[in-house]
Amino acid sequence: MRRKEFIDREIELKSLEKLWSGKNFALVIVYGRRRIGKTRLLNEFAKGKRYIYYVAVESQYNLITEEFSDIVRKFLKLPLKGDILDIISSIVDLVDEKMLIILDEFQYIVNADPSFVSRLQRLVDTKLKDKKLMLILCGSAVPFFENKLLGYKSPIFGRRASSMRIKALRLHQIRDFFPSYDLRTLISVYSIVGGTPGYLEKLNPEKTIKENIRIMITPGNYLFDEAPNLLKQEVREPRVYFSILATIADGRNTLGEIASIARVDPRSITKYIALLEELSIVKKIKPIGFKRPVKIKISDNYFRFWFSYTYRLMSLLESQLIDDAISYIVDTLDNYISHVFEDIIAELVPILFKANIIRTRPIQIGTWWHKDQEIDVIVRDPGTSTTFMEVKWRDLKLKDARSILRELEFKASKSGLVSPVNYYILFSREIIDCNTPSKYG
Ligand SMILES: Nc1ncnc2c1ncn2[C@@H]1O[C@H](COP(=O)(O)OP(=O)(O)OP(=O)(O)O)[C@@H](O)[C@H]1O
Ligand SMILES: [Mg+2]
Known part of the structure; x- marks a missing residue:
């Protein structure tokens, strides 16, 4: 199948570029669920830069090291000896330009050599911290990244410039x-x-x-x-x-x-x-x-x-x-x-706020229910204003839409969430007898 064009991820690319533009060493962690687009994002980011991209396999450490050194030999034309960290250490000595090194499926490296992270910490502290290198550790084992690698007890805690969890697109x-x-x-x-x-x-x-x-x-x-x-x-x-x-x-x-x-x-x-x-x-x-x-x-x-x-x-x-x-x-x-559809509208609140469709600053976004009463989406700027929203995946007549809005206002009055200023919005699939096109028609 033809490889499709790269879609969005503008925010993630921008943050990576910002880290890249810094003068000194940056250790960056990129993680997220399988198939979420980490590898593709990093490939896109690496374009035009001097980089080494290594995807680890689930194997013994000496085999992983051999593969890594093969890639370095191929891309930098440098026959370097030693393990991954020795090679990285030599690269920063020999290459003048700013370098990007990406270790993808990083969890396999740590599985193969549990001392890798603390050895990496030592190398960062003794050498890399003053070098023009961006090192990205990437992988899909979310619990490993969140609890072990980014945790307080991790040797690299406090040494990373940034960690990015890649999320699903909206x-x-x-x-x-x-x-x-x-x-x-x-x-x-x-x-x-x-x-x-x-x-x-x-x-x-x-x-x-x-x-x-x-x-x-x-x-x-x-x-x-x-x-x-x-x-x-x-x-x-x-x-x-x-x-x-x-x-x-x-x-x-x-x-x-x-x-x-x-x-x-x-x-x-x-x-x-x-x-x-x-x-x-x-x-x-x-x-x-x-x-x-x-x-x-x-x-x-x-x-x-x-x-x-x-x-x-x-x-x-x-x-x-x-x-x-x-x-x-x-x-x-x-x-x-x-x-x-209710969740989709809740996810879109920041976009709807930017587009001025929602007027309340989205400090809190959530829902409300009590016994059999519920309000689908609520946006609050506490002490200032609240927007109450009813979400219907149905085609409605204008008359029904009006009565739903009246009911929404009534429910809101019972919720204890009314503010000095309140807005009421109905999102429906379509309003069938209305001349103005609905936003979600
Ligand atoms: N932003 C995007 N635009 C278009 N296609 C994308 C995008 N991100 C990912 N893809 C495609 O989706 C598929 C999965 O992406 P990718 O391999 O980058 O995911 P991953 O997070 O690295 O997954 P894994 O953890 O399984 O390695 C790939 O075929 C990739 O080309
Ligand atoms: Mg991948």
């Missing part, structure tokens, strides 16, 4: 993956596959949503297998995580409920949820302004779709009854998207 950043889709279709595709570039590129922008759903649910296809593969790779007891995620996709959202239905010991449920949160698969939400109650939601749209449909329809899919599965999905998709 709705407004995925347009270029599907240039011919209108906004409504784009919202639908984002609701089912999310913003992971490695997943987005598996769909076909020339095809309809329905045809792309077929790609996602056909046994043997990459996106059919990826959710279980990723869990198997990242966690020790994938089965437990499977039943937890299936339970959440079924609409259970309190820790107690999830533990009981997924048959997990209630004392360990927080540990499982914490790891899923670290992997950006689930998120915890609380009513804005309060610490409790806590609800758990699937935050990654690909996982949400997989556990809502692929997992649930597994017996149909494995019996090759794909058309029946598709017609079930198509019949229920609007209801599925209506839940995701």
Whole structure:
């Protein structure tokens, strides 16, 4: 397949360029979930610079070192001896220009030689800190990067110039993956596959949503297998995580409920949820302004779709009854998207604020509920103003829209969140008898 053009990541590239423009040594950590686009981003950043890019393999340290020295020999024409750190040390002595060295899949290097990080620390302190070098350590083992490498006890704590967690793209950043889709279709595709570039590129922008759903649910296809593969790779007891995620996709959202239905010991449920949160698969939400109650939601749209449909329809899919599965999905998709649409609007708040559609400075963004009352999205600038939003993935008549807004104002008055200035916004898929085009029509 032809390599697609590089999309967005403007903020990440800008921060990397800023670090590069500094005079001295910079140690930078880039990490994030599999297929999120780390390698592609670093390739893009390296363009036009003098660099060494090494992707480590899961192997013995001497083999890793051999590969690294082969790459240095090839790119810098320098036959250097010793291990990776000896070679880096010699490079900075021999090369005058500013250099970029990227060690990708860094966790494999540390697995092969657990003393690597403290030896690196010593080299930074004794030599590299005054050199014109940018060293990027990159990898996808999120718990390793967050807890071990970036933790307080890590030898390189305090020595890094920056750490960047690469996150999934948001709705407004995925347009270029599907240039011919209108906004409504784009919202639908984002609701089912999310913003992971490695997943987005598996769909076909020339095809309809329905045809792309077929790609996602056909046994043997990459996106059919990826959710279980990723869990198997990242966690020790994938089965437990499977039943937890299936339970959440079924609409259970309190820790107690999830533990009981997924048959997990209630004392360990927080540990499982914490790891899923670290992997950006689930998120915890609380009513804005309060610490409790806590609800758990699937935050990654690909996982949400997989556990809502692929997992649930597994017996149909494995019996090759794909058309029946598709017609079930198509019949229920609007209801599925209506839940995701609330999250999409919440994610877009900063953009909507910049575009002056939301007038409240987004100091706090959240949701509110009490008993059976809920407000989908709330933005607060405490003490100044609040924007209350109702989000409907439906085509509404103007009359209905007005009554929804009146109801929203009433709910807001009961929420205890009203400010000196308050705004009320309704986001709907379309207002069907209104002359002004709706923002999300
Ligand atoms: N910004 C982007 N624009 C277009 N395509 C992208 C972008 N980022 C990533 N991709 C594509 O998505 C796929 C996955 O990206 P990449 O290999 O960079 O992910 P990764 O985070 O390094 O994953 P892994 O941890 O599995 O190595 C690649 O085919 C890549 O070309
Ligand atoms: Mg990679």
